[in-house]
Each structure stands twice: as C-alpha cells, then as structure tokens.
Amino acid sequence: MSGRVVVIGVGNPLRGDDGVGPAAVEGLRGRVPDGTVLTVSDGEPARMLDLWDGADTVVVVEALRAGLARPGRLHTLTAADAASRTAGTASTHALGLGASLALAEALDRLPPTLVVHAVEAADVELGAHLSEPVRSALPELIDRVAASVRQAHGRDGEQ
Template identity: 80%
Template sequence: MSGRVVVIGVGNPLRGDDGVGPAAVEALRDRVPHGTALAVSDGEPARLLDLWRGADTVIMVEALRTRSARPGELHILSAADAASRTAATASTHALGLGECLALAAALDQLPPRLVVHAMEVADVELGEGLSEAVRAVLPELIDRVAASVRQAHGPDREQ
C-alpha cells in the first residue's frame, strides 16, 4: 500500500503511562520514511478526525488498560477490534478510542486503513513519566509501529 500515512500518538504525558503514545511518536521522528505525518493528540475526536483527513493509512499509538492484561502487553488492533475492545474500558480522554471510532464510522470519516498499536499500561495517575513496565517494552512498541509505517509506504519507499 502507499499514499498518505499518518501516525498519531494519543495520550497525555502528564498522566503517567498515558504518555506512551506521544513518547513513541517522538522516538519515531528519525525512523520513518520522509513524508510520514507524525502527530500527537489528546484523543479529542474532532481533532483526531482532522489529523487523519485525507490519509490512506492511519497508525494510532494508544495506552490501553483492560482488566485481565498485564502492563507492557502489546496489541495490534484493526479499527473494528479497537472499537469493540475499548468500548468498556476507562479513558483519560473525554471520549475513549471506541467512541471516537464509532463517531468516525457514523460520519463516514474512517480512513481506508487504520491500525492501532496499543500497550497495556499500569499507572495513569497525574504525574510525568512512564512506569518501569511500560518503559521496558517501549522499544518493542516503537519497532512495531515503525514496521507498520514501512509496510504502509510500500517496499520502494526510502527513509
């Protein structure tokens, strides 16, 4: 696949592990092909829809906190998977990812391809800094997101 690729790190670095999305995007700055749009968002749906407008592929990086998972566990989700898995979870954003994706679908504004790289997190209390469990797995998350970006751009795209 090729076309406009947007990577969005969703989260708030002032809420502990919720900053994993922005941290991953910052680390990607020199690791993705030229022309890849990198952005950070607080998760507000209207801003997310604006960020991915006109994109062929959107890759989101998001914190996830489910009941049964362990901190640092990684997930790669389609838009449908992300909407169903995050519908019953708590969010530090005004609306969660599930609601945002449902809104985008209702408005016919989902991008042609959307992938969510999510990491289970431990601590989303007020305060800066990632927990040890999240910091330990962050390099693997960054590698996975970079691989998704390269795949979206296709084999002939240089950095």
C-alpha cells in the same frame, strides 16, 4: 489514493503511562519514511478525525486499560478490534478511541486502513512517569509502529 500515512500518538505525557503514545511518536522521528505525518492528540474525537483527514493509512499509538491488565503487554488491533476493545473504560481517555471510531464511521470519515498499536497501562495518575513495564515495552512498540508505517508506504508505492 494519496499515499498519506499519519501516525497519531494519543495520550497525555503528564499522566504516567498515558504518555506512551506521544513518547512513541518522539521515538519514531528519523525512523520512518519522509512524508509520514507524526503527530500527537489528546484523543478528543473531532480532533482525531481532523488529524487523519485525507490519510490512506492511520496508525494510532496509545495506552489501554484492561480488566486483568498485564502492564507492558503490546496489542496490534484493526479498526474493528479497536472499536470493540476500547469501548467503555478500556481507553485511558474520557471518550477514547472507540468514540472517535464510532464518530468517523457515522460521518463516513474512517481512513481506508487504520491500525492501533497499544500497550497495557499500569499507572495513569497525574504527575507520574511511564511505569517500568511500559517503559521497557516502548522500544518494541516503536519498532512495531515503524514496521506498520514502512508497510503502508510500500503498499502505497505498489498502487
């Protein structure tokens, strides 16, 4: 195993709460071990697979839409949980993480470890800023992602 850890902030900063993934990645700079790849994506499945290619651990950060949403509520999901929870309309993106995971599974390109840290969105309108509940949840979201990255680096160091 390479020990490569990739953090992908999924979203569009010009669409309100959909920008929480990129905002979290920005907040991680200087807070994660050297060698951690910090990147952003619009969530298009083929690009997602390219971003995590060769990684042992992938941490995805994004906004979710839920039926009975509680904006700002945080979730930590496994790949299997994310595939079922982000199917259909749960993601804020046209295709969403569920499509990326399905494609990766079909092509045998799922990383050995994939964790999703997500926050429930309130507003994803074009031109909006992060809503107050999501902005308030951002520090804890960044802390959770940083902890996942440190854990991944520790696990890789033990191998």
